[in-house]
Every structure is written in C-alpha cells, then in structure tokens.
Amino acid sequence: MGKKRSRENDAQGDVSMGDPTPKKDDDSSDDEDMDIVNVDFELFNYDPQIDFHGVKTLLRQLFDTDAQLFDLSGLSDLIVEQNTIGSTCKVDDKANDAYAFLTVLNLHEHRAKPPVAQLVEYLSERAKSDEALAGAVSELLAAGSDKHVGLVLADRLLNMPAEVIPPMWNCLIDEIEAAVEDKEPYEFSHYLVVSRTYREVASTLDQGERKQKKAREEAGLQYFHPEDEEMRRHAVASGTYDFTKEGESVADSKRAFQEMGIKPRGLMMLIEASKFQSAVQAITEYISTAT
Template sequence: MAKKRAREADGAAEAPDKMVEDGDSSDDDDFDMVNVDFEWFNFDPEIDFHGTKSLLRQLFDVDATLFDISGLADLILSQPTIGSTVKVDGKETDAYAFLTALNLHEHREKKQVADLTRYISDKAKTNEALAVIPDLLSSGKHVGLVLSERLINMPSEIAPPMYNMLINEIEAAVEDKEPYEFSHYLIISKTYHEIESTLDVEERKRKKGKQDATMFYFHPEDEVLQKHAVASGSYDYTKMDEAIADSKRAFQEMGIMPRGFMILIEASKFAGAAKAISEYLSPPS
C-alpha cells in the first residue's frame, strides 16, 4: 500500500486539527466561544457502521428508505483507505462527518449499488440539466460516486482537508492498481428552499404567490464544485411533501423544503475543484 494512504499513528490525518466555533450576538454578554479539536480517521468497520449509516440516512433524507442503507454503509466500510471520517472525542466515537467515493461500475452487481444507480438515473431524467448522467451511468465508464455528509452544526472548514485527502488516497489507489481510475465524479448532495408553512392557513393564503424559491446549499462547498461541473441540478425526493417541510420548520415562519442535488465533474477537473474549495473555505491563517 502506498505510504501516503496511511494516517498518523494515532489515526488522525494531516489536516487542521483545531477549529474555533464562535457564536456572536449583538449583546456582548451573550458572546460564546467553543474550542473543538477535530480529528480525521480512516473508516473502521468495527466502529463506524452506525455513525456512517446515520449520516447516509441524513444525506438521502426521506428517500433513504428506498435503499439498503445498511448495505451501502457496509460497502463504504469495506474500503477503509478511501475517504475519511471526522470525529471529536477520539477514534472510538461515532463520526460527525464523512467523505468517500464508490466505483459504481465496479460494484454494479451489488444490489445496494444497482438500486442506487437506478434511482440516480431516474432522478436525473427529471431535470434537463442532468440529462447526460443516465447515459454516462449505462456507458460502462468508471464513475466515482462521492458521498459526503456531516452533522448540521459542523463547520464547513472541515471540507477542504477531506477532499484533499480523498484525492491523495485515490491517486495512491490507482498507483496500487486498484479500481479507482474514474472518468467522472458524481457528487450526491442536497439543497433546500424556504416555503410558507401550511400550519398557518390564513397567513399562507394572504401571502399566496409570494413564495421565495431561492435555492440554498446545505454544503457550502457545493456552490464551488458546481462551477467546475459538466452538469449539476436538483431533483425532488420521491417521498417528500409539504407536510415534511412543516415538520422541519423548527419554530420559524418559513418551512424548509429539501431537494436532492447532483454535481457531475470530469475526473481531470476534480483536483482543481478541490483546490477551489480550499481557497473558498479554509480558515484564515
């Protein structure tokens, strides 16, 4: 195995190991600062199954029930040198974030991958901006499916080192003659827009026609990745309706309507996209 695929002796990666999260307020008395040490680790099948499965469910939102999420988590854990987890309280704890890549062609016979590939293809057909994806997936080319998710309150600054490590690990895997020489990377993510709540019927009627359909990113790096893409676009979840948005309102005036999001990047441009993420999100020195 190539040396650059190994982590530090304690399991942590060579990445920024401390970030400061601060919550500011107009009232100085309410100012709070929390110092958090983030550590990067390889996937460990003995530890990371439940944490990975939970984050996959979050990534696919209501449509997670359409797949064998347990089987997908097992597949991710079966390739521990590709991708990484981010943890706070040591290796034995559940991951707060993860990033990995799966070869859709290599694993095409596995049911969890076949079902997911079919789902991706069907969803891509619903958006003209994603029209190139179904043909690519059926072409026999090796497409790397990038799966990345983190807890909602995780700082976006963890993304650059995760992407940089993934690129290094894939380069090393290719040197080792492993099946990670991709033609494209297909990133599965999610966006959202705000909608008026159906809980306040009269208020909804009064504001009818004034809905703001502006798209927001759960992962800020997606906005950067999109600029390097061959294709990108959103799609509706199969099991989503406005009642779900109300349940996620969290006492706000507007409900939140999540949507799936895909970004397709040629392999030759992926490293440049990761560099752009670093420039955009890395904390100031």
C-alpha cells in the same frame, strides 16, 4: 499536490467554534462577547467495527425521505470496508460516531452488488427529471457503459463548521492517487457528487395569520453545504431533483419554528476526472476566504 496522507496515520485539524449564546458585558449593553471553545476535529480511516452506524445515520440524512428506498445497511458496509479511501470526522476519540463522512465508490466495480444497483437505478431515474443531467448522467450510468464513474457520497451534521471540509477532500484526492499507483480500481473518467439543496416555502401552518399576508413565492435555491455552490462551477453537468417520497407535510415538519418551511431537493454534480482536483482546490480557497 500536497504530501500524501499515510494510510496508517490519521490527519488532524483544529477548528474554533463559538458558544451560540452571546454574553453581554456588564459595563456596556452595546458590546457583546462571544465565548470561544476550541474543538479538535480528527480525520480517521473507516473502521468496520466502529463506523457502520454513524455512516448509516449520515446516509439517511443525505438521501432525506428517499433513504427508505435503499439498502442503507449494505451501502454502509461497502463504505466502511473501503478503509483506505475516504474519511470520517470525529471529536475526542476514534471510537465515537462520525460527525461527517466522505467517500467514493466505483460504480462500475460494484455494479452487480444490490445496494449499488439500487442506487444507480435511482440516480438514473432522478437525472431524467433535469434536462442538464438527463443526457450525461444517464449515458454514464447505463448498464452497457464501460466508464468508471466515482460516486462521491458526503454529509455532515448541520452545525459542523465548514473548515473541516477542505482537509477531508484533499485527503480523498491523495488517497485516490495512492490507490491508483497501487493498481486499485479508483481511476475514474468522472465523479458524480451527490448532495442536497433546499428552497424556503410558505408553511401550511398558521393559516389565520397567513390570510392576512400576501402569498409568498418560493425563495431561491439554497445550499446545506456552502461548498456545493462553488463545486457546481466545475461540473460538466449539474442539477437538482425532487425526492420521490416527499409528502405534503415535509415543509411543515422541517419548519423548525420559522415562518417559512423548507423543501429539500437532491443535487447531482458530474465532474470530469481531469477537473476534480481543481474543483477541490476551489472549494478549499472559497471556504478559507468565507470563514
């Protein structure tokens, strides 16, 4: 394990991002040059005075249409109050809103708090809809369970480069290790990672044009976060589930000017604590080779 991240200091990394608009060379119509913009992404500990609204916005994105089922304000408060566990990723200044966030909550420790109780009930119910999740997750989240499960919540703006993710995950591991040494309640038996996936689906728009085409089948499962596919390989159980508040118009509203719409789905990955560091190392290696 690498050097622990100081709880007083911030980690920083540089990521180069390209201008999405290519410019053609005056001398050649075949060659295209890309302008490169260097952006410094910085990792910060949570600050309750700054990060509440940014974290709440990203939680709303994470839970998609089901976000309305939860007390996101209460959940955001719990996250930002854990200012030595997890990170926000920002550009330019600590006072800005987070572009990405990552944290872990002890479900056993916070089980009596309404925002966590709501979330545990929801995850237990959603897990029942997937055979791979039903037994393992429901048992761990049951009211009588004495297991300490770490609920990992993370999301980022969709145009964020994947290179910012490994430092956040590695910092989390270091912070959990430091917290356990300090006798804080972060020694888990399992980690339950919540994320999202999607499938492309035929839109209900442009019916006239679609009548001239054969009906398309749903495409394979896609990942909003490419590292999730790698992390699933280390899970003792994983599966997807439908959002309960998803309406028939969702695919069209998220079509984003493409012929196919998307149907988001929730994703849960249950990872044994003994394999969590290996999972993080795997996604670190995966992103470094894929980018």
